[in-house]
Amino acid sequence: QVQLVESGGGLVQAGGSLRVSCAASTRAFSSYTMGWFRQAPGKEREFVAGISWRDNTYYADSAKGRFTVSRDNAKNTVFLQMNSLKPEDTAVYYCAAQRYIVVPSRTTQFNSWGQGTQVTVSS
Secondary structure, eight states, X not given: OOOEEEEOXXXXXXXXXXXXXXXXXXXXXXXXXXXXXXXXXXXXXXXEEEEOTTOOEEEOTTTTTTEEEEEEGXXXXXXXXXXXXXXXXXXXXXXXXXXXXXXXXXXGGOSEEOOOEEEEEEO
């Protein structure tokens, strides 16, 4: 498994922006599909965005047009840029890693998870 460490969460007002990062401890990072998921209190963990090892990107409907996922293979890091944030985006955001997933969308596809970073959007 890969060790993942998220950073960059925090408190932001509605309409603001935040970028969260996830650093991976593997030399084979470029072969991993990376996913971002979130979990709000009392809710199940849900897919937000993903980027494949081929740099194809995927988004949940709630993230399309507002969030952008990207990766820097030289730094073993994946990013989630979040713009136009809404109070309903408040959650713990987790990154996940798994090799060679073609279309990331489900928690069960991933074996490695970070500890999560809290994102709070105030109204």
